[in-house]
Amino acid sequence: MSMDWAKEMAKLLRSGATMLSYNCPECGSPLFRLKSGEIWCARCQRRVVILREGEDESAVVEQELLWDQLEGSILEKLSKLSGLLSAEEEPRRVREIAESISTLLASLQRLRRLKR
Ligand SMILES: [Zn+2]
Numbered sequence: 001m002s003m004d005w006a007k008e009m010a011k012l013l014r015s016g017a018t019m020l021s022y023n024c025p026e027c028g029s030p031l032f033r034l035k036s037g038e039i040w041c042a043r044c045q046r047r048v049v050i051l052r053e054g055e056d057e058s059a060v061v062e063q064e065l066l067w068d069q070l071e072g073s074i075l076e077k078l079s080k081l082s083g084l085l086s087a088e089e090e091p092r093r094v095r096e097i098a099e100s101i102s103t104l105l106a107s108l109q110r111l112r113r114l115k116r
Pocket of ligand 1: 024025026027028029041042043044045
């Protein structure tokens with residue numbers, strides 16, 4: 001634990017933040033709940049989101065949560081387009097829908113590479 005980090009933690013506690021029983025998924029340091037309700041890692045200096053309240057709650061960095069949400073949205077759109085495609089008879093519309101599907105699939109692939 002570096003001196004700066006210890007100072008940062010002391011500052012957080014003085015400002016009314018509370019230490020949580022979760023650790024940061026990135027660095028393993030204890031997380032703090034700020035007075036504003038945000039969850040903060042004093043060491044990484046960034047916001048963390050707690051997933052799933054309950055027995056198997058876990059912390060993820062906000063960026064991972066964003067990727068998950070994005071992946072969900074893409075999959076949802078793909079499912080809708082798939083329905084549209086099977087109902088569509090008009091060749092021009094079929095091509096448009098197929099192009100949209102292809103774009104979304106490429107985005108999904110890129111996203112999954114980012115998530116690793
Ligand atoms: Zn951290």
